[in-house]
Amino acid sequence: MRKKEPIDNPSVGVVSTEYFTFAGPAEPFELLCGRTIGPVTIAYETYGALNAEKSNAILIAHALSGNAHAAGYHSHEDRYPGWWDEYIGPGKAFDTDRYFVICSNVIGGCDGSTGPSSIDPATGKPYGLSFPMVTIRDMVNAQWHLVRHLGIDSLLAVAGGSMGGMQALKWSILYPGMVRSVIAIATSASVSAQAIAFNEVGRQAIFKDPAWNKGDYYGMQAPDSGLSLARMIGHITYMSETLMHEKFGRRLQESAVSDFDFNREFLVETYLHHQGFKFVNRFDANSYIYITKAIDFFDLAKDHGGMISAFEKVSSNFLVVSFTSDWLYPSTQVKEIVKALRVNGKNVVYTDIETDKGHDAFLVKNRALEKNIANFLKSHADNNT
Amino acid sequence: MRKKEPIDNPSVGVVSTEYFTFAGPAEPFELLCGRTIGPVTIAYETYGALNAEKSNAILIAHALSGNAHAAGYHSHEDRYPGWWDEYIGPGKAFDTDRYFVICSNVIGGCDGSTGPSSIDPATGKPYGLSFPMVTIRDMVNAQWHLVRHLGIDSLLAVAGGSMGGMQALKWSILYPGMVRSVIAIATSASVSAQAIAFNEVGRQAIFKDPAWNKGDYYGMQAPDSGLSLARMIGHITYMSETLMHEKFGRRLQESAVSDFDFNREFLVETYLHHQGFKFVNRFDANSYIYITKAIDFFDLAKDHGGMISAFEKVSSNFLVVSFTSDWLYPSTQVKEIVKALRVNGKNVVYTDIETDKGHDAFLVKNRALEKNIANFLKSHADNNT
Known part of the structure; x- marks a missing residue:
């Protein structure tokens, strides 16, 4: 195969996947299941520039089938841009003229981050089913290592749809001092029996x-x-x-x-x-x-002593979005998150966007979603930096 | 295996599956796809007694996974009664003290009627995929042979849920003079793209x-x-x-x-x-x-020049039922049937039964469904016999 030429995207410039490796025998990465792995590699991409105050960083968390490649094209051979290109770029919802946007592949994934297809250093062979069960908490903890590696102490936002929204919510709970705002779209505090x-x-x-x-x-x-x-x-x-x-x-x-x-x-x-x-x-x-097991296991109420307790100590501002035609992560479930946040007196903007696009509405162009994200980010970027 | 002793059900008496065979090389059974089969066997059961006027016969049509065994127990070894036992029996919705109830296994099925697991007389081996594609029309035409074999010229009702409802509707269209009433439950004139x-x-x-x-x-x-x-x-x-x-x-x-x-x-x-x-x-x-292919192919509008034309010549009275929580055959689709019937000035009772039991609500005890069926049948049995 001919080596692909990286291209300078007119929007987000040259896009390339970087790799950050942490943990090892001396300092293993501990998972919720009690097992450890190491070394752990995180594949990630960044778009835009980190400002001098390091205050404009946004972490994007992907859904089940996503990866680190969220915006732009890697090469002229690419038929499609990154999975959230519609929302990331100059003048877009996640405006790369203003923000430094990071997206990483989750651990357990298969697009550069350590997962079941990675080589187990203990055997020299792919992990396969010997890979430990990972949870949303573990994905977030791995992302924390990446964010710290990038020299960032505080994130302007953690944002994502579906499983990405679960990670965003978990970030606000695990690292309350680090997450100034959360954008959680078409997500759930725990999926339904039907989704399981x-x-x-x-x-x-x-x-x-x-x-x-x-x-x-x-x-x-x-x-x-x-x-x-x-x-x-x-x-x-x-x-x-x-x-x-x-x-x-x-x-x-x-x-x-x-x-x-x-x-x-x-x-x-x-x-x-x-x-x-x-x-x-x-x-x-x-x-x-x-x-999919990580998604099924995710249960904020169970893991944090109830939905109200879960959000007790969070200090982020929240934008929570549901879609009227999403029957996998229905609005009724999304509203449970909003309710728990409001009981705790947290600052929440909630919108139930009218669309017939179903759960995947967040992946396609949606003017209301763009506007909501852009305005929410602007207001918190201006207030907090 | 020990031979099972037939039992005298306290409700519907001795229940046994009978077999009726028709068609053959001289008189093959023609299918919509253009192919013919023969001989064709229909497995069926009956409950209650045909009156002297032969005016109290009701044909029950089953859904995807049903069979001819709709009521009572075949033997003491049976853990469960027939699939619609809740609705068929003395004093029940299909009151066997008043009506002669017939239920047959559809052709294409696997519970006694000719289907892909039957022996192809041409080869002496099971048909397998050489079995011709069957449609709802073909199922109904086969049932017509059974009904005629039983000496019945006119059915008080054809009734069924889901695919059973499709057969009931098709009966009223194909044999308008033979079907005095139709009970179509949780069904559709053509299933949605999602159901396909x-x-x-x-x-x-x-x-x-x-x-x-x-x-x-x-x-x-x-x-x-x-x-x-x-x-x-x-x-x-x-x-x-x-x-x-x-x-x-x-x-x-x-x-x-x-x-x-x-x-x-x-x-x-x-x-x-x-x-x-x-x-x-x-x-x-x-x-x-x-x-499942027969279900997907079923399309009253397409097969009869539109929904309105489809019901133009029917002479039956209709009871049409949907369930509020049925998302596979949703109420909105069921209402299309009701609308087309009403445009044609047909006599329709329609009810959208409030239940959380989903599509399978017709298979479990439901007081509203019982009452609706019982009253509808009583009114038409009294008026028409």
């Missing part, structure tokens, strides 16, 4: 693929079949029924008449297969099962 | 199981792993989020503390696995893919 159920059938799709081989498949045929099915299931839950109807309805693939066979005939089937197919080229099945 | 998507991921779970072997697995290891996953996915969609929350919440299986592993820890996971496990003992994977 969907995650579990996704994991089962992987477990049932013979190629999964109890997580030991590196260097061999990967469980692409199971992972693509997991992704197909997931995608149904990320879209609203209305959006699916608008996008596909009951339209057939090519012919207007049914062929009376089991080929993919409806457009919605073809779309899901395409999503599943694309995903296996960029994601590791073991990371999928570890990260 | 869920059916497709279920089918993919089966296709991806190596044991499926392109449908050729009879006498060998069946694709239980894929079929159980399909059932798990399905079960999520049959329940409301509220019901799941009430039944399971985020409660863990046994220990109160997470074990930090991939075992089934949340109660909802265990429940789904149990449903998947139970299902493979009673259902055929090929029937699952054929019947």
Whole structure:
């Protein structure tokens, strides 16, 4: 493969993934499950410049299938920019003319940060299922090491959607003195039984693929079949029924008449297969099962003695956003977070954005979301720096 | 296995499955796809007695995973009665003291009626994927042969939930002179893109199981792993989020503390696995893919030149029921049926029953549903016989 030429993005300049490694035998990184790992590598990218006062840093936390590459293009060969390019750049919601934006791949992930596909120094082989179970707390603690490494004592904001919102909330609880504001979008203090159920059938799709081989498949045929099915299931839950109807309805693939066979005939089937197919080229099945478990385990009320206690000591300002058509992380659940914050007298801006885009609304262009983020950040950047 | 003793049910008497066979080389049964099959066997059960005028017959049509055994127990060994026992029996909604109730297994099914697991007379081997694609119309046409065989010219009602409701609606359109009333519950004139998507991921779970072997697995290891996953996915969609929350919440299986592993820890996971496990003992994977395709293909508007035209010539009275928490066949879709009927000036009773039981609400005891069915039947039995 020809080496890709890095490009100077007209928006966010040259974008490249950096790697920071910490912890080791002498100073291992301790996880909530009681086990330790080390060394731990964190893949991250930054956009914009840190100001002299180091007061303009924003940490972006990604969702289940995200990575450190949040904005711009790495090379001319890239078909798509970073996953949150719509929101990060000069004049955008996370305005890189004003803010220093950091995004890192979560531990347990598969895009440069230490995860089940990484080499276990103890064996010289990929961890596979011997990788310890990671939690949202562990992801946040690893990010803390990165932030400190970058010389930052205080974050203007931690922001994210879905699992990214969980990390943002956890940051405010674990490091109250370091997080001036939190932007938590389409997230939950603990996912519903239904969301756990969907995650579990996704994991089962992987477990049932013979190629999964109890997580030991590196260097061999990967469980692409199971992972693509997991992704197909997931995608149904990320879209609203209305959006699916608008996008596909009951339209057939090519012919207007049914062929009376089991080929993919409806457009919605073809779309899901395409999503599943694309995903296996960029994601590791073991990371999928570890990260979905981290999502399922996340439970602020349980971990902090109730929802009210959870937010008792936070000192951040909060922007909390839900989407009216998000049925995976519904507004009713998001409002529980807002309620608990308000009982504690915290400063919260809450908005339930009207959209038919479902849970994934935060990943696509949404003027209301842009405005909310931009204004919230401006007000707190001006007040606190 | 010891032969089971048939029992005299205190409610519906001795219940046994009967078999009716029709069609053959001389007189093949023609399907919508253009292919023919024969002989065709229909497994059916009846409860109550046909009156002298033959005017009290009700045909019950089952949903995706149902069968002919709708009421009573076959033997003392049975742990559960027929699938609609709650609604069929003396003094129940389908009052067997008054009505002659018939329930048959759909063609394409696996509980006695001709389907992909049946022996193809041309080869002496199970059909497998050489079984022709069946549609709701074909199911209804096969039932017509059974009804005629039973000497019945006119049905007091055709009733069913979900796919059963589709059959009931189709009966009224195909045989307007034979169906005095229709009871269509939690059904649709054509399922949504989202419902097709869920059916497709279920089918993919089966296709991806190596044991499926392109449908050729009879006498060998069946694709239980894929079929159980399909059932798990399905079960999520049959329940409301509220019901799941009430039944399971985020409660863990046994220990109160997470074990930090991939075992089934949340109660909802265990429940789904149990449903998947139970299902493979009673259902055929090929029937699952054929019947879900029949559901996806069902489209009254498309097949009859629009929703209004579809019901133009029907002469039945209709009871149409939806459930407020049914998100698979939502009330909004059910109302489309009611609207089209009313535009045509048909006699429709419509009720949106308040329940948190989701799509499967029609399978469990529901006082409002009982009352609605009982009263609707009484009024039309009295008026028309």
